[in-house]
Amino acid sequence: MIHDQQAAVDVGTAYGFTPGSPLEQIARVGPGTPMGEVLRRYWQPVALTDKVTQTPQRVRVLGEDLLLFRDGTGRPGLLYPRCCHRGASLYYGGVEENGIRCCYHGWVFDVEGRCLEQPCEPELGLHRDRVRQPWYPVTERYGLVWAYMGPPERKPVLPRYDVFEELGPGQAVHADDSGFSGGGPAELDFNWVSHWENVMDPFHVPILHARFSGNQFVPEMAIMPEVSFSYLDHGIRSESTRTLPDGRTLRRVTEAVFPNLRVVADPRLSLGACDVLGWVVPVDDENFKIFTLFRSADPDRLSQMRTAFGGKRWAELNDEEHRRMPGDYEAQSSQGRISLHTDDHLTTTDQGVTMLRRMMARVARQVADGGDPPGLVFDEKDELVCVRGGNYIEPLTDDSAEATP
Ligand code: FES
Ligand SMILES: [Fe+2]
Structure with a gap:
């Protein structure tokens, strides 16, 4: 009898606890993975335009190691780095007017992988058009270099965004790759889903960013909101x-816009449509970057929006201060390099996270079955995306959102 009572009381100790696992179908980003194939169906930012020069640089995107450079005519190129001749890395290659020359035997490839020259071969390679260095299409807009890493026959149009097409006096679109405004390293060292699903977690705001860590935005954000979610x-x-x-x-x-765009209304509650958009771009399963575009007359606006931690910047905090005033980075990175989703206990206020995870799994299945994911645009006349996220003052009775289970 005594034994039975103790067993009941002691249920739930860590003894014998077996950790769960990530939701593989949404967390993994490599080629052939369910969500990796979804992400590859859209143009993804891979670098700031200003940082792409004639010096080749290694970039890792969606688990793939690639080489990014700009040829002598100014065209950006994104190539598989292992030379298709005998494998020397094009990282050691030299950029020329029309492409990049491999250091080993001098083959030259243009930004679309065509072999222009094989200098050891008769007539610079009579059969050079039979080889192609693997490449990805890239283009530039809004100060970012975008790559399309999906099936060539399904390549969509790169969208334009209304908030970046309609500029006020003195305004310009600025691009940033320094990480998220809450603070943290420029390349975040955990799985991208932990960050992207946080976009649909408005309840953490009054807790983490106000009650727990002290007010990190504006005092109004400490008010617990009433929230509705809609598909x-x-x-x-x-x-x-x-x-x-x-x-x-x-x-x-x-809004969390497929497959990895965050449209987060300004946490400082400036009114109007959101003019800061962020793409959560996986480097691989355990690292990601954020490419942010913002509209402003002041190129330093984003750095001024950085979360303040008791008057300090994130990078200035010591260990004790990180513990006392944690922000998004501490909360999300500590979920693990890849979160163990099956251990989560999702509640009513996690509805947005649940909806997003379900939608990711559904879209991944749709793509695996040969369908198109949502929001792709194939016709240039439809390329303008209207941003609806933002802060609005409206009567309490006006609530246009309908939660769809
Ligand atoms: S390995 Fe690149 S040219 Fe030979
Ligand atoms: Fe946050």
């Missing part, structure tokens, strides 16, 4: 409603 064709939307101390109602609309 969109191309992602998930959350609407967080707060009654401000002056009686006005603030509606904060944030």
Whole structure:
């Protein structure tokens, strides 16, 4: 009897606990993985335009090691780095007017992998058109170099965004690759899903960013919001409603847009449509980068928006301060290099996360079955995307979001 009672009390100790596992179908990004194939169906930012020069640089994107450079005419190129002749790395190659020359036997490849020259061969290679260095299409817009790493016959149009097409006086579109505004290293050292799904987690804001760590944005963000989530064709939307101390109602609309775009309304609550967009680009399964575009007359606006930790910047914090005032980086990176999703206990306020994980799994299945993922545009006349996320003041009765289970 006594033994039985003790067994009941002691249920749940860590003794014999076996950790769970990641949701493989959404976390993995390599070629042939379910979500990796979804991500490859869209143009992805891979570098800032300003950083792509005639010096070849190694880049790792979606688990693939590639070589990025700009040829002498200014065209960016993204090539598989192992030379198709006998494998020397083009990292040691030299950029020329029309391409890159391998250091070993001098083969020259243009930005689309065509072999232009085989200098040891008669007539510079009579059969050089029979080889092709593996390459990916790249293009530039808004200060970013974008790559399309998916099936060539399904290549979509690179979208334009209304907030970056309509500029106010003195405004320009600026690009940034220094990580997320909450602080952290420029290349984040954990799985991209832990960050992207956080976009659909508005309930962490009043806790982590206000009550626990002290006010990291504006005092109004400490108010626990009423939240509704809704499925969109191309992602998930959350609407967080707060009654401000002056009686006005603030509606904060944030979207996770497929496959990895964050449309996060300004946590400082500036009103209007969101003009800071961030792409969560996996480097591989355990690392990612954020490429941020923002519209401003001030190129330093983004760095001024960085979260303040008791008056300090994230990089200035010591260990004790990281523990006392954790931000997004501490919360998300500590979920693990890849989170063990099957150990999570999702509750009603995790509805946005649940919806996003379900939608990712559904879209991954759709793509694996030969379908197109949502939001792709194949016709240039449809390329303009209207951004709906933002902060809006509206009457309390106005709530246009309908949660779809
Ligand atoms: S290995 Fe590149 S030219 Fe021979
Ligand atoms: Fe956050």
